[in-house]
Amino acid sequence: MKIEDILQRLxxxxxxxxxxxxxxxxxxxxxAPYCTEIEEDVLGNVMGWYRCGIENAPVVMVExxxxxxxxxxxxITDEGSLLFxxxxxxxxxxxxxxEVTVHCEGGDYFGVIGAKPPHLxxxxxxxxxxxxxxxxxxxxxxxxxxxxxxGDIITLNTGYTKLAGSAFAGRCVxxxxxxxxxxxTLELVRNYKLSCDVVAVATVQEELGLRGARTxxxxxVPDAAIAIDVCHGTSPGxxxxxxxxxxxxxxxxxxxxxxxxxxxxLDRAKEEGxxxxxxxxxxDTGTDAWEIQVAxxxxxxxxLSVPLRYMHANYxxxxxKDIENTARLIAAWLLTFKGGDRLCx
Amino acid sequence: xxxxxxxxLCAPSGWEDEARKFILENIPAGEVTVDTMxxxxxxxxxxxxxxxxxxxxxxxxxxxxxxxxxxxVRFKTVGGILTTVLVSKKVVxxxxxxxxxxxxxxxxxxxxxxxxxxxxxxELYIDIGAKNKEEAQKLLDLGDYGTFDGEYTEFGDGLVKSxxxxxxxxCAVLLELMRNEYKNDMYFVFTVQEEVGLRGAMIAANRIxxxxxxxxEGTTCxxxxxxxxxETVTNIGGGAVxxxxxxxxxxxREYFELIKAVAARENIPLQIKRTSMGGTDAGSIQRSGGGxxxxxxxxxxxxxxxxxxxxxxxxxxxxxxxxxAVLKELEGRxx
Numbered sequence: 001m002k003i004e005d006i007l008q009r010l011x012x013x014x015x016x017x018x019x020x021x022x023x024x025x026x027x028x029x030x031x032a033p034y035c036t037e038i039e040e041d042v043l044g045n046v047m048g049w050y051r052c053g054i055e056n057a058p059v060v061m062v063e064x065x066x067x068x069x070x071x072x073x074x075x076i077t078d079e080g081s082l083l084f085x086x087x088x089x090x091x092x093x094x095x096x097x098x099e100v101t102v103h104c105e106g107g108d109y110f111g112v113i114g115a116k117p118p119h120l121x122x123x124x125x126x127x128x129x130x131x132x133x134x135x136x137x138x139x140x141x142x143x144x145x146x147x148x149x150x151g152d153i154i155t156l157n158t159g160y161t162k163l164a165g166s167a168f169a170g171r172c173v174x175x176x177x178x179x180x181x182x183x184x185t186l187e188l189v190r191n192y193k194l195s196c197d198v199v200a201v202a203t204v205q206e207e208l209g210l211r212g213a214r215t216x217x218x219x220x221v222p223d224a225a226i227a228i229d230v231c232h233g234t235s236p237g238x239x240x241x242x243x244x245x246x247x248x249x250x251x252x253x254x255x256x257x258x259x260x261x262x263x264x265x266l267d268r269a270k271e272e273g274x275x276x277x278x279x280x281x282x283x284d285t286g287t288d289a290w291e292i293q294v295a296x297x298x299x300x301x302x303x304l305s306v307p308l309r310y311m312h313a314n315y316x317x318x319x320x321k322d323i324e325n326t327a328r329l330i331a332a333w334l335l336t337f338k339g340g341d342r343l344c345x
Numbered sequence: 346x347x348x349x350x351x352x353x354l355c356a357p358s359g360w361e362d363e364a365r366k367f368i369l370e371n372i373p374a375g376e377v378t379v380d381t382m383x384x385x386x387x388x389x390x391x392x393x394x395x396x397x398x399x400x401x402x403x404x405x406x407x408x409x410x411x412x413x414x415x416x417x418v419r420f421k422t423v424g425g426i427l428t429t430v431l432v433s434k435k436v437v438x439x440x441x442x443x444x445x446x447x448x449x450x451x452x453x454x455x456x457x458x459x460x461x462x463x464x465x466x467x468e469l470y471i472d473i474g475a476k477n478k479e480e481a482q483k484l485l486d487l488g489d490y491g492t493f494d495g496e497y498t499e500f501g502d503g504l505v506k507s508x509x510x511x512x513x514x515x516c517a518v519l520l521e522l523m524r525n526e527y528k529n530d531m532y533f534v535f536t537v538q539e540e541v542g543l544r545g546a547m548i549a550a551n552r553i554x555x556x557x558x559x560x561x562e563g564t565t566c567x568x569x570x571x572x573x574x575x576e577t578v579t580n581i582g583g584g585a586v587x588x589x590x591x592x593x594x595x596x597x598r599e600y601f602e603l604i605k606a607v608a609a610r611e612n613i614p615l616q617i618k619r620t621s622m623g624g625t626d627a628g629s630i631q632r633s634g635g636g637x638x639x640x641x642x643x644x645x646x647x648x649x650x651x652x653x654x655x656x657x658x659x660x661x662x663x664x665x666x667x668x669x670a671v672l673k674e675l676e677g678r679x680x
Contacts, residue, residue, distance in 0.1 A: 091452035097430030097651040110500035112653040134570035138501015163474025311451040314433035
């Protein structure tokens with residue numbers, strides 16, 4: 001499948017942290033053509049197995065998180081609008097003027113996050129706080145109270161948009177972009193004879209503190225793991241700790257990442273002519289890799305990131321080439337990976 | 346549906362081509378003039394008073410003002426758009442409808458004091474995905490215009506969400522009113538450049554020299570969370586809005602009372618705008634030539650000038666019915 005097609009499949013389904021049912025169903029569909037077994041744990045992590053056929057083959061976990069940021073109803077105002085709090089960390093400045101869907105027991109309802117009209121706003125230069133915003137679903141209080149309950153989930157109605165060249169804008173490209181790379185990796189390796197089993201994992205609740213990754217890694221304790229997430233892309237005023245789009249996946253180095261595994265990936269990139277960029281992470285990478293590394297008796301872990309502009313805004317902008325090259329690099333490494341002993345000190 | 350189609354058009358002040366083309370294609374009858382600024386004037390000849398009925402076809406939008414070396418697009422707003430609704434919204438630019446996202450740095454990369462502040466216009470830009478300046482310039486030129494992108498969506502209790510309700514609601518009402526027969530000498534005018542200073546209406550009114558004018562608008566409605574009761578201005582679902590006075594014009598008192606009486610007689614809900622702020626084409630028309638008596642009827646629109654303005658279908662219907670009844674009433678009356 002083209003990255004564009006995988007992204008479009010993954011862009012639409014909702015999966016706010018802890019409420020990943022809809023996206024989980026799509027992940028299973030996308031894993032199905034390549035996997036012999038698909039498991040799901042109690043938290044909702046999805047694990048799809050691609051077996052090499054060798055008994056007791058080493059196991060490699062290739063993962064990305066399936067959850068996304070969202071909002072949650074915290075109250076109903078006298079006007080019938082919905083007060084809300086954040087699930088994960090949005091930039092509140094991006095919210096006024098945004099279309100949303102309120103997911104209620106009786107179905108989905110359209111709404112907008114309103115902003116006061118220009119004529120009534122004194123220019124204080126201050127950003128509106130989430131506490132001062134409300135979702136307007138177009139009903140008066142009595143009707144709203146019949147439809148919506150405190151705790152209902154709200155998602156933004158932004159969606160996949162093709163931009164110039166191979167650039168695109170999308171909803172929660174963090175980390176559906178990573179998931180697209182996982183799916184594409186499965187597709188790339190299925191015609192080759194591997195010497196390891198691959199378990200593709202879509203984790204839950206990453207945005208709330210890497211929770212799904214902890215239980216998934218504890219269950220699997222693989223011989224090696226590659227986490228795929230996003231990193232900041234360069235943009236006006238943003239150059240430190242950021243990477244240009246379209247220049248290949250970003251390979252992290254630092255205490256969270258296994259030096260030999262990372263070296264093997266970099267060597268394979270060179271051999272295959274895949275451009276990569278290096279990110280130096282001095283400690284916590286803030287990704288699932290941080291949990292996976294210390295699962296069980298320890299898991300050699302590497303982290304590949306797709307550069308992304310405007311992380312956690314309504315629209316995140318990435319480059320399809322970077323996702324394709326992330327998958328190509330992982331596939332190239334999987335073809336040569338023989339076992340965990342090569343990763344020992 | 347006419348209103349849905351009208352709202353989907355991209356026609357910011359100064360580049361109203363798409364709206365003008367659609368309107369010209371949908372004029373049912375009358376003698377049509379397009380003037381030097383692009384106003385569309387439809388004359389339905391009659392023997393009585395000269396009456397100008399006006400709505401503006403332009404909407405607030407954007408204009409491309411530069412390119413960065415990295416291929417990002419610098420822009421200015423056309424008309425009054427609050428900086429608060431700009432960040433992370435989808436826009437379309439130029440004739441090719443190039444999609445882009447109004448952008449600023451990610452929240453993680455903002456310093457503490459930056460997080461609490463609005464991002465100034467000077468730090469916003471549009472990301473069209475171009476790799477560099479050359480690639481961006483292949484898609485767009487300096488001076489290309491753009492608007493918010495978004496669908497016309499019905500929701501809630503008979504409400505509609507769309508961009509550009511201000512003032513495609515007026516254009517839709519005019520296209521309907523033109524179907525009726527009148528005794529008076531009627532001019533239906535679709536004006537340009539209202540949002541940058543009521544400009545098109547000036548020259549249209551100077552050309553027509555009307556005895557009376559009726560302006561159909563979309564107007565502020567702030568009956569929403571966070572607004573004090575005295576700031577609400579109008580209520581959604583409260584009916585057609587009539588303006589007594591705003592910053593641009595004062596309604597003629599006799600005309601104002603006539604409209605109130607017609608609304609009461611016809612049982613059409615009417616509310617009076619509860620502020621003296623804002624302005625419409627009535628300001629330009631009132632002061633044209635030797636002066637013209639004006640009145641304004643409007644559809645209340647929440648979140649006006651944002652990508653998600655909201656109106657009630659009932660209010661839209663009330664404005665159309667009241668305008669038709671008022672124009673009929675003026676056939677037998679002198680003011």
